Amino acid sequence: MGRKKGKPLKPSASRAVPLATRYPPSEPCGCEVCRSYCRRPGWWTVEECARAIKAGLARRMMLEISPERSFGVLAPAFRGNEGAFALQEFANRGCGFLVEERCELHGSGLQPLECRFCHHDRVGQGPRCHAEIERDWNTPQGQALVEQWGRLTACRFQTMALLRGRR
16 A cells, blocks of 8 residues: 655656646637636746746735635735735725736736636636646745745735725
């Protein structure tokens, strides 16, 4: 049942294949279903997010916290929720990169994997993609990027200002 002493565990076949390969881009579509996916920010992989930060997008991101509060995920911010913890009260404002029903990131090489993958023809596949991206963030590399982003954006202070503004 167990492995022999001294032999490393083999990575699973699915782990060896990059997420972007397992979840290839969908065909562009402007139907109501696909446009509705764009209203809720999709997630980058950790590697994609690092590129987006280097491209100067850090202040347009928000930090989503896992339900058990054990790790965070950086995502495109809800409009008005930039540079802070994701707050539910901003969720109805949609993705900050969606302008006049068009994604500013489309075709830039910086669009999140989840956004590129989701499509009306891929019924039921979105949750699997989302879960794998979540696992990518629940790693030392993912959390190091969250910490770097927090220092870069002074996230704590901006979140406190948002909360004070609600009173």
